[in-house]
Amino acid sequence: xxxxxxxxxxxxxxxxxxxxxxxxxxxxxxxxxxxxxxxxxxxxxxxxxxxxxxxxxxxxxxxxxxxxxxxxxxxxxxxxxxxxxxxxxxxxxxxxxxxxxxxxxxxxxxxxxxxxxxxxxxxxxxxxxxxxxxxxxxxxxxxxxxxxxxxxxxxxxxxxxxxxxxxxxxxxxxxxxxxxxxxxxxxxxxxxxxxxxxxxxxxxxxxxxxxxxxxxxxxxxxxxxxxxxxxxxxxxxxxxxxxxxxxxxxxxxxxxxxxxxxxxxxxxxxxxxxxxxxxxxxxxxxxxxxxxxxxxxxxxxxxxxxxxxxxxxxxxxxxxxxxxxxxxxxxxxxxxxxxxxxxxxxxxxxxxxxxxxxxxxxxxxxxxxxxxxxxxxxxxxxxxxxxxxxxxxxxxxxxxxxxxxxxxxxxxxxxxxxxxxxxxxxxxxxxxxxxxxxxxxxxxxxxxxxxxxxxxxxxxxxxxxxxxxxxxxxxxxxxxxxxxxxxxxxxxxxxxxxxxxxxxxxxxxxxxxxxxxxxxxx
Ligand code: GDP
Numbered sequence: 267x268x269x270x271x272x273x274x275x276x277x278x279x280x281x282x283x284x285x286x287x288x289x290x291x292x293x294x295x296x297x298x299x300x301x302x303x304x305x306x307x308x309x310x311x312x313x314x315x316x317x318x319x320x321x322x323x324x325x326x327x328x329x330x331x332x333x334x335x336x337x338x339x340x341x342x343x344x345x346x347x348x349x350x351x352x353x354x355x356x357x358x359x360x361x362x363x364x365x366x367x368x369x370x371x372x373x374x375x376x377x378x379x380x381x382x383x384x385x386x387x388x389x390x391x392x393x394x395x396x397x398x399x400x401x402x403x404x405x406x407x408x409x410x411x412x413x414x415x416x417x418x419x420x421x422x423x424x425x426x427x428x429x430x431x432x433x434x435x436x437x438x439x440x441x442x443x444x445x446x447x448x449x450x451x452x453x454x455x456x457x458x459x460x461x462x463x464x465x466x467x468x469x470x471x472x473x474x475x476x477x478x479x480x481x482x483x484x485x486x487x488x489x490x491x492x493x494x495x496x497x498x499x500x501x502x503x504x505x506x507x508x509x510x511x512x513x514x515x516x517x518x519x520x521x522x523x524x525x526x527x528x529x530x531x532x533x534x535x536x537x538x539x540x541x542x543x544x545x546x547x548x549x550x551x552x553x554x555x556x557x558x559x560x561x562x563x564x565x566x567x568x569x570x571x572x573x574x575x576x577x578x579x580x581x582x583x584x585x586x587x588x589x590x591x592x593x594x595x596x597x598x599x600x601x602x603x604x605x606x607x608x609x610x611x612x613x614x615x616x617x618x619x620x621x622x623x624x625x626x627x628x629x630x631x632x633x634x635x636x637x638x639x640x641x642x643x644x645x646x647x648x649x650x651x652x653x654x655x656x657x658x659x660x661x662x663x664x665x666x667x668x669x670x671x672x673x674x675x676x677x678x679x680x681x682x683x684x685x686x687x688x689x690x691x692x693x694x695x696x697x698x699x700x701x702x703x704x705x706x707x708x709x710x711x712x713x714x715x716x717x718x719x720x721x722x723x724x725x726x727x728x729x730x731x732x733x734x735x736x737x738x739x740x741x742x743x744x745x746x747x748x749x750x751x752x753x754x755x756x757x758x759x760x761x762x763x764x765x766x767x768x769x770x771x772x773x774x775x776x777x778x779x780x781x782x783x784x785x786x787x788x
Contacts, residue, residue, distance in 0.1 A: 276622030378411030658699030
């Protein structure tokens with residue numbers, strides 16, 4: 267098969283959601299429909315010991331996360347579907363954000379009983395900033411939840427994105443009858459634990475469906491649907507691909523209901539690997555020469571095995587195990603012979619891979635996040651990964667002042683690796699590390715001790731709202747502990763606001779100072 271054919275089969279996406287919205291349940295159904303597993307209840311590696319054979323970082327083991335679950339490769343109806351995990355809860359980290367730079371689309375799951383929740387919002391901001399197409403699945407229709415129209419309104423208002431309901435639910439919870447599948451012009455009937463049935467719109471007039479059609483809930487919803495047809499946003503594939511409109515599917519991952527239709531429509535609509543920006547111009551996935559970039563590096567925390575795995579997204583050409591590539595940043599050559607791909611629950615050696623695929627490559631300690639690897643003689647690099655604004659900040663010092671040298675070296679290397687972000691107080695120099703999630707501090711502390719032999723002290727300065735500002739607008743007298751002035755790695759100034767109130771107060775007092783939210787500019 268040609269590279270073009272392979273590209274046209276690839277669908278690489280991540281699921282964004284808040285814990286408990288149903289990510290695992292939905293993923294499981296995809297594996298089930300793709301015949302990769304036989305029964306539900308096998309995906310959740312967490313704490314079940316399923317993936318305990320993994321020899322990855324000790325912290326990961328303690329937390330029960332496993333590398334194997336971070337990428338899944340699922341053959342589905344002729345497509346090659348790659349699902350990238352976006353860990354949440356305590357496992358949330360900058361890596362979660364970076365993962366979103368390696369996908370071509372995103373599935374956003376919203377719990378119909380809860381609406382938009384904190385983690386969904388955070389991840390959504392990254393999608394928006396990258397212009398990633400978003401497909402929404404509103405889950406748990408089998409339970410009494412919020413009104414569909416209200417949910418759509420919330421999505422439009424909070425997330426500032428147009429919605430287009432691909433289907434429309436008839437009732438919910440105990441009164442749930444099914445969905446109008448607007449896209450495929452059929453009614454999908456909910457039969458409780460039994461399999462759903464499909465009734466084409468043209469057959470709804472048949473007497474056998476009279477009971478359904480004459481029910482009050484059905485009639486009410488048909489009226490609603492008519493209104494939607496007339497007054498709702500128009501379906502626009504162009505807007506969807508730009509991330510300006512999201513197709514919305516209602517269903518239940520658990521039942522499962524509406525899931526099959528969702529996946530079938532999703533694989534048809536979701537974009538294949540698209541051309542990507544590089545320093546030399548736009549690189550097409552169909553390009554004969556292999557290229558890719560590293561978006562995540564997983565360090566092994568076992569001091570006896572300092573090996574690491576770099577996660578690489580293939581962007582063009584064909585990857586073959588053992589091939590020679592150049593690291594664009596240094597010009598150094600590498601032979602890629604130790605490689606892994608992640609099929610459902612096992613790590614296999616990968617022999618070949620195509621654009622859209624994610625492979626794990628052995629990292630002798632030479633790679634950095636954002637690195638480009640190339641087969642080509644022509645040297646180019648993919649766009650740098652953006653700096654994501656952290657939310658948690660801690661002052662860090664070495665417990666033993668005699669260890670200042672190792673302390674500095676450790677911090678510098680871990681910052682370079684992208685494990686944490688470093689800020690320096692201003693005008694009083696102090697080290698402040700910023701993170702997106704607590705996991706990053708645990709990893710930082712552990713690695714400082716085990717790799718650099720330095721015990722660190724971390725003093726929390728709490729959750730903060732970072733806003734960057736221009737050098738010429740900085741006047742140190744404007745700032746204090748509440749609105750703390752610091753510098754980032756590029757010596758750019760930013761303010762760590764104590765809370766929303768402090769931010770607004772500052773904006774009122776200094777209306778001329780331009781405050782920059784990194785989520786809004788990249
Ligand atoms: P995750 O944290 O997003 O991976 O969420 P899970 O898939 O583990 O689901 C969290 C809980 O919600 C579990 O108890 C699921 O059984 C339940 N759940 C998931 N989907 C549905 C659904 O469609 N309806 C109902 N009633 N419960 C669901």
